[in-house]
Amino acid sequence: MTQSIKLGFAPTRRNIFSADAAIEFANLTRNKLNAMGIDYVDIKDVNNDGLLYDDAGMNQIAEKFQAAHINGLFLANENFGTEYECARLAKKLNVPVLLWGPKDEAPAADGSRLRDTQCGLFAIGKVLRRFQIPFTYLVNVDIDDPEFERGVNDFIKVCNIVKTFKNTRILQVGPRPFDFWSTMVNEGELLERFNISLSPIPMTELVQEIHRLQKTQDPEIAKTVAKFQQFAEIQISDTDLDMVAALKVALSNKMTQYGCNAGAIQCWTALQDEIGILPYASESMLQDEGTPVTCETDIHGVISELLVEAATMGEHRAVFADVNCRHPENPNGELLQHLGVFPFSTAKNKPVLPPSHFVFDYPGSVALQAQDGDYTLCRFDGDNGKYSLLLGNAKSCPGPYEQGTYLWLEFANLNRFETKLVYGPYIHHIAAVRDDVVPVLAEACKYLGVTPDYYDPIEDDVAAYLRGDITSIIK
Secondary structure, eight states, X not given: OOOOXXXXXXXXXXXXXXXXXXXXXXXXXXXXXXXXXXXXXXXXXXXXXXXXXXXXXXXXXXXXXXXXXXXXEEEEESSSOOHHHHHHHHHHHOSOEEEEOOOOOOOOTTSOOSOOHHHHHHHHHHXXXXXXXXXXXXXXXXXXXXXXXXXXXXXXXXXXXXXXXXTOEEXXXXXXXXXXXXXXXXXXXXXXXXXXXXXXXXXXXXXXXXXXXXXXXXHHHHHHHHHHHHHSEEOSOHHHHHHHHHHHHHHHHHHHHTTOSEEEEOOSSHHXXXXXXXXXXXXXXXXXXXXXXESTTOHHHHHHHHHHHHTTTTSSOXXXXXXXXXXXXXXXXXXXXXXXXXXXXXXXXXXEEOSOOSSOOSSOOOBEEBOOSEEEXXXXXXXXXXXXXXXXXXXXXXXXXXXXXXXXXXXXXXXXXXXXXXXXXXXXXXXXXXXXXXXXXXXXXXXXXXXXXXXXXXXXXXXXXXXXXXXXXXX
């Protein structure tokens, strides 16, 4: 299911230039947004012009947008724009801001001009900076130029990333495994800086929910068993499959109970002692349903998944993997693998629920190879009070068979990627999605308060894409 974003549309003018021309171009912008299917809140009822240019209108617009719970503000500068009203409105709303104005026409035969849009864009940008408001600039192009449509759609993705990040609550099932010091996080800092909260529960609470579901013969277990049988080749016993399904339903119930949109679980070994299975097949199905759950209680890892999926507007599911070992023949090839966790929908072949895995002799893992394609890789992480988002691309490549869920990727330069992981603040877990969303993730960083960090020298390419100079950073 794709996700929905609502924009507040605030076209602006300045009194010194033609109001009629500003109204005309505001209506043209409205028509274009309608044709694109953009969900937006308009301001035509605020004044006769349907434009932002004074305090009275600005306050009404702010109240209307706040009541509508907009996710982003679109400031369309239709002649010169009233820069201080734009900044005052943006400050009140505290959402991502898109700034754009249509290209000015040539002067009339007498040398006069009805609009001065580009000049006004410079002024608005300066005043937004004075107000310390981060914003996204869509270059001064005609409304029918392809850069306009792409820029608006990319901004909507940015808003979705920000909305997801700032409304994340993670179910934490059990503490991190003792051996995984690398997945240690600062819970208080995540809440204080990013509004990301954790809902920790002990493993026993999850196990009790599993037993309750089984005792009452909850019909969701049978429905989930049927889904597994539909999506995968089952090589485990009916009893074990029933437990895998019960674990999936129990995790889903607990996320609903605690208002969580994602989870992280201590996947070994207490869980196996209690219910005798691995959690990975259960997690794979949850991933497909849009509520990712990561292993080894990797809180930063599941945030990474949420971000990279939000960048695709929920159209693509992310694989979450261990970065494991170099390709035996390709010097830039790397194995991404796990005992499960990859969503079933990402499979190149029909998934299998095997009786065991070479790492753990328990049922509950998944075997599949992920689909071929170009991938965006993403890792949110931090330590010592500094947070960043590791970003880059890689493409699938042939490689040896691997048990579990796996994907061989070829990097432009594997050494650069490897070195980034070692020097940190990252670890060996990463989220990857079969889409090119590096630029929108990078743009979202200015609103998240984290630093974009590229493992390849693509910063200039990202900037060129965001300016509209190129259509893709994948070469």
